[in-house]
Amino acid sequence: MKIAVFGGTGRVGHKVIKQALTEGFLVKALVRDVQKASLELKGAELIEGNARNKVDIERTLQGCDLVFSSLNTDKTDTLSVAMPHLVETMIKENVTRIISIGTAGILNSRLEAGKYRFESKESKRTTTFAAEEHLKVLQTLQKSNLDWTIICPTYLPDGPMEREPRWEIDYLPAGGKKITVDDTALFAFNEIKNPRFSRKRVGICY
Template identity: 25%
Template sequence: MKIAVFGATGGIGRLVVAGLLDAGHRVTAVVRNPAKLTLSHPELTVITAELTDSDTVTEAVRGADAVISALGPSLKRSATGSPVTDATKTIVAAMATTGVSRLIGLATPSLADPRDEPHWKPKVLPVMARLAFPNALAELKNMTAAVTGSDLDYTIARITAPKNKPATGRIRSGFLGHDRIGSAMSRADIAAFLITQLTDTRYRRAMPAISN
């Protein structure tokens, strides 16, 4: 498959790119700072652009079988603005223009899925996030709304506590209050889950929570 990846220089994004290449996919990574992506591979194309550059983003997406977005908001309390929301809107528009429908991305259990049953996370986590990371919470809400309000065939994996640990291969997924989902998860396993969604149809137009 040909996959366009956004957020490719982040902790999860770099692992997504590496995992896709290891699996034999062709990857187009759109980055603002190519120096942060140290991978080199004959099937990797790196495009340097601001993620609000609609023309470049559209060309990066054109011809892709799917898009994986590992974008996430800054957790700095001083952060302002909506760069991740704006980037996501640009990506969604580019996909609509080019006819690419499959989008795989990230969010947190601060946001609910209609399939969730009563659970403490959607009640407690937004309160904590609003106090500690108010701008990040707003970004998460708005970037997710840009995707779920579109006609895209999306899967948004909700993660709570990503860790820099080796992959375990043990991944739980499902919906809060219904399936047994924990909190902590290695970034390597998060990346692996995102890649499996290229062919897994269980969570089409859904936001599963995932954990180790």
Template identity: 25%
Template sequence: MNLTVFGATGGIGQEIVRQALTAGHRVTAVVRDPARLTVTGDGLEVFRADLRDPEAVRPAVAGRDAVLSGLGARSREDAGVATRLTRTVLGALEAEGVRRLLVVSAGPVGPAPAGDGPLDRTVRRLVSALLKDVYADLREMEAELARSATDWTVVRPPRLQNKPLTGTYRTVVGGFPPRGRFIARADVAHAMLAMTDDPATVKQGVGVAY
């Protein structure tokens, strides 16, 4: 496939680029600072762009089979960035007629798993309170996607870890895996690539965790 990756210098974004190239896809990595992209390989195009301008981004998405985004806040101070930057991506996709879009959100933004015990519910409440502004941003981002004409998928992981790819995790379309507390960024990337051509995930939030 011919893919475009936004947030390509982030932890999940770089993993998406790396794994997509390994799988033989052609990848356009959209970055603000090319020096921060450590991934190389045949089939990689690095596209430098200002994500405040949908017109500047249109060439990066034109004719692509799918677009994957790891854009989001790196800290509480960055709250709001996910919605703002995703609006830019949506504007470019809709202008070019590209429909398939997968983005990263967060587990607490979606429905709570039915089988969680008291500890998991308490941790979820505490984390949601601590990252209130970040999760409000992600909820608005998800609302923007729902209003769009794209065939979107929102991937909602729990706490992220910098660990090697396992390829073994649980996914729940429209929900979240019970007692799912952690997942590696590499496995989130793996899940997103696997969902790219999965029609069951279109216009759905998908919980992913170990």
């Protein structure tokens, strides 16, 4: 299997790439700086470009079987710009499966029915920009016929694998406070290998 990766130099993305390469998967990653990324992503096929550019997305997807995205917002609208291009290109290239890293903010609220967590009292965030960008990704994927999964970790500190995370479809498991980057990457990679959550959001935490 050959995986097209977007956001591969990010905290979760590069861990997923390393796991994939270790287990014999082929990886093709879109990066902004090939020279810099090549030091971190040895063994991956690197495409220099920008996820906001449809042509660069097309170049990355060619010859791939599955998409993994851990693009983040970086206080820009990259997510909401890139995802429609990505969906359109996946359909064109007949790639049906995408696993994306989202945020717990776009899971359903336990306290206020009909609201997302970022809209409710459950959210501790003072700004909703990132969650709104991730929500646009969810809405774009929901409108498509693609086989998608959005993995939604809560507070995401750097750190090694600690233990098996708890998970719940559409909600963050009750009392969840955090999950490390390494455990999030492992959960995502396991979903690449053994899909369980077709067209679902999955909240993960300890």
